Ligand SMILES: NC(=O)C1=CN([C@@H]2O[C@H](COP(=O)(O)OP(=O)(O)OC[C@H]3O[C@@H](n4cnc5c(N)ncnc54)[C@H](O)[C@@H]3O)[C@@H](O)[C@H]2O)C=CC1
């Protein structure tokens with residue numbers, strides 16, 4: 001299996017490192033626009049192979065998409081990260097152009113690849129890549145839900161003093177402060193979380209999760225990369241190993257949840273064909289209202305992209 005990661009910055013390099021270390025793909029191509037950075041990081045990851053013990057090959061290139069040809073999966077992480085005081089949406093004008101030009105190159109050399117978008121603002125960059133690619137929505141989708149649920153699960157594991165492995169959770173909506181964690185669908189070793197933690201503590205964890213990305217931006221001056229890189233690699237693994245994992249993934253909803261033409265996180269089954277199925281949960285009125293707020297926010301940012309004239313299909 002061949003996997004390309006575009007953007008050899010913090011998230012892209014971490015993703016490539018996890019892919020290699022866990023031997024998720026035997027050939028990993030790292031691409032960046034900055035001369036030498038992808039080559040250097042790919043070489044560094046390859047030189048770690050004898051120490052850790054893996055045989056996935058990592059190759060780095062500067063803007064040479066011919067080396068990415070016939071990739072099975074492509075992860076797009078290219079673009080600016082936010083700085084303290086910025087929202088993800090503030091990145092739209094710069095990152096839309098980057099995601100558009102990268103997607104054109106990716107599709108030209110790997111027309112059958114499944115594309116995973118990571119660049120922010122995530123839901124709208126997924127829209128940008130999907131439109132530019134002209135591909136089926138089940139093959140171009142975004143990573144956010146695995147990261148957001150991982151934060152939620154980590155906070156819960158800490159509060160309950162249990163293994164994060166035993167916490168199962170799903171959340172929906174946009175990758176922003178309006179995301180919709182679903183405590184009703186959260187279990188700890190099969191036990192509903194609501195039986196194990198007081199409501200006010202759970203509410204505080206939900207709140208912290210919603211602004212989880214911003215917490216890290218404040219601490220580090222740039223956004224997170226270890227968990228985001230690993231989350232993208234976990235999606236690649238589900239696809240290349242046809243695992244049929246159930247994850248929240250950002251995809252264009254077309255009637256599901258009564259929503260049409262908006263890119264939002266929803267639980268899906270991920271396998272060799274990309275999204276194999278979008279799962280429709282039964283939401284209660286409160287959850288539906290939260291999802292509607294999130295939908296409205298993402299739609300506003302999609303409209304802003306449309307106004308910029310960026311969201312054009314590749315052939316337009
Ligand atoms: N979806 C999610 O949950 C998350 C999304 N992100 C987003 O991922 C993106 C990357 O974040 P970091 O890796 O921390 O940033 P970074 O600045 O460390 O790396 C970005 C890389 O993209 C490269 N790049 C820029 N234009 C390019 C082009 N046209 N072609 C190829 N490479 C290009 C840059 O040279 C740089 O090396 C940001 O937009 C960030 O907001 C970050 C964390 C989580």
Ligand SMILES: O=C([O-])CC(=O)C(=O)O
Pocket residue numbers: 081082088120147175212213214216217223224228
């Ligand atoms: O917060 C950011 O800008 C990066 C991101 O999406 C996250 O870490 O959730």
